[in-house]
Amino acid sequence: MHGNDALTTWTAADIKDATRAADAQAMNFRNSRTLTRSLPRIRIRIRTVAIGVVVLSALGLTVGIADAERTPRPGAPEPALTGSAKLFRKTGDDIRFTFDAHGLADQAHGTFRFEHHSATLNVTAEGRIDCLLSGGSVAVATGIITSAEPAQLVGKRVGFTVHDNGTHDRLGYSWAAGGDPATMTVEKCLSSAPIETVESGNLVVAHWEPDL
Structure with missing residues (x-):
C-alpha cells in the first residue's frame, strides 16, 4: 500500500496487518485516554475500507455475470x-x-x-x-x-x-x-x-x- 490510493491497493493481508497493528497499539497504550478514544475510529476506518473492497468486488462480479447473460450466443446465419x-x-x-x-x-x-x-x-x-x-x-x-x-x-x-x-x-x-x-x-x-x-x-x- 502506497500514498493515498488505499481503496485500489488494499489487500486482505493489508487489512489483517493493519487490524493487528491497531490491536497492538490498544494493548500497549490502553491507559491512554486519547488513544483509547481514537482507537475505535481507526478500526472503524479499516473495516470500512475492507467492506468497500468486498462490495466493489461483488459489484464487479455481478456486472460481469449480467454482461455475459446479455451477450447473445453465436447463431446460425439463416434458419x-x-x-x-x-x-x-x-x-x-x-x-x-x-x-x-x-x-x-x-x-x-x-x-x-x-x-x-x-x-x-x-x-x-x-x-x-x-x-x-x-x-x-x-x-x-x-x-x-x-x-x-x-x-x-x-x-x-x-x-x-x-x-x-x-x-x-x-x-x-x-x-x-x-x-x-x-x-x-x-x-x-x-x-x-x-x-x-x-x-x-x-x-x-x-x-x-x-x-x-
Whole structure:
C-alpha cells in the first residue's frame, strides 16, 4: 500500500496487518485516554475500507455475470430445418418425416418428404419448401407437394412444426386437427403445435436469431 490510493491497493493481508497493528497499539497504550478514544475510529476506518473492497468486488462480479447473460450466443446465419424422424404411435403405424430446408421466410428453399403406412393407409408425398421461420429450437415450415400417392395431394401446400429437443424431438403438421391435406388451404409458414413425439431419428433446428 502506497500514498493515498488505499481503496485500489488494499489487500486482505493489508487489512489483517493493519487490524493487528491497531490491536497492538490498544494493548500497549490502553491507559491512554486519547488513544483509547481514537482507537475505535481507526478500526472503524479499516473495516470500512475492507467492506468497500468486498462490495466493489461483488459489484464487479455481478456486472460481469449480467454482461455475459446479455451477450447473445453465436447463431446460425439463416434458419434451417434438417433431419429425418419416425413418429411414435401405439397402433404401430409407420409415419416418417424428412426435411432439408434452409433460408428465411418466403426466400426459403429445400425439400421435404412424409409417409404414413398402416393396415388401411398408404400415403407418400414429396415437395419443395416455400417458407421457413425459426426461433430458438422451434421451426415452422411450409411447402408445396410435387409428387404424391394419392395423386390428389400434388399441388397442395402443407405445413410442419418441429421442436428440436435433443433426444425428445416433437413434430406437428397442418392437418393435425383432423383436416384433409388434399382439401385444406394453408398459408405460408403456418402449422399446428408439435403434438407428436419422435420415436427414432433426429430433427435439427438451426439456432438462428433475428436482428431486431
